Amino acid sequence: MNHRRSRNKDRGVLVVGLGRFGSSLSLELMNHGWEVLAVDANPRLVQTYAEALTHAAVVDSTDEEALRQIGAPQFTRAVVAIGSHLEESILTTSLLVDMGVSLIWAKATSRRHGRILEQIGAHRVVLPEHDMGERVAHLLSGRVLDYVELEEGFSLIKSTVPGFLLDRPLRTTAVRQEFGITVVSVKRPGQPFTYATQDTVLHEDDLIVVAGRTNEVERFAEAR
Known part of the structure; x- marks a missing residue:
């Protein structure tokens, strides 16, 4: 185990699994100032990332x-980043729930896997491959530059401005009535994002962030 730094309880995260997802997450957390204890049953993976993390240990996470x-x-936050071994993922998550960890994120490889993790007590479930596939599918539309599903059924997109919104105040477009979405913010060329209002006039080189129910956001993204 690498004890390069002492762990700050309020900034500490336990990451279980150092595969592609777990290792990438651990390194990103370190970059953002978190202290990471990462564990994996594979000594080679632990050795690979030990010097880059606060602590790293060879641990069988199914062993209470x-x-x-x-x-x-002692951790208030944990991420179960085990994906390919269903039984290990479920048992590890269950043990952390029983230990009273306050916030447990768990990686799932399918919606069925995700439902099981939620049923045993995982607070948040992520499906990296599914989420990335969904995101890329939206980006392929051409006008959508970024896509985030905040929760099932509600999404945000960053987009170029469709022609029917150009050069007139948002209040005159009836975009909310027609599509059920809200233009949340706008970015002028060379400027940061700012909140959009009913008086905002959008121009061809602007970028916008739009929020709404996923099906309505998708319908807006396909409109020209």
Whole structure:
């Protein structure tokens, strides 16, 4: 285990699994000032990332005593980044729930896997491959520059401005009535994003952020 830094409880995250998702997440958390204890049953992976993380340890996360020995119950945040081994993912998540970890994120490889993780107590479930596939599908439309589903059924997109919104105040476009969406913010060339109002006039080189129900956001994105 690498003890390069002492762990700050309020800025500490336990990451279980150092595959592509877990290692990328751990390194990004470090870049944002978090202290990361990452564990994996594979000694090679642990050795690979040990110097880059606050702590790294070879641990069988399905072993309750092993989790207790590394102080898992003391963490308020944990990420179960095990994806390919369904049983290990479920058992690890269940153990962390029983230990009282306040916020548990868990990676799932399918919606069925995700439902099981939620049923046993995971607070947030992520499906990286599914989410990326969905995001790319939206970006292929051409006008959508970024897509985020905030929760099931509600999304945000960053987009160029469709022709029917150009050069007139938003209040005159009836875009909310027609599409059920809200233009949240606008970015002029060379300027930061700012809030959009009913008086905002959009121009061809602007970028906009739009919020609404996913099906309505998708319908807006396809409109010309």
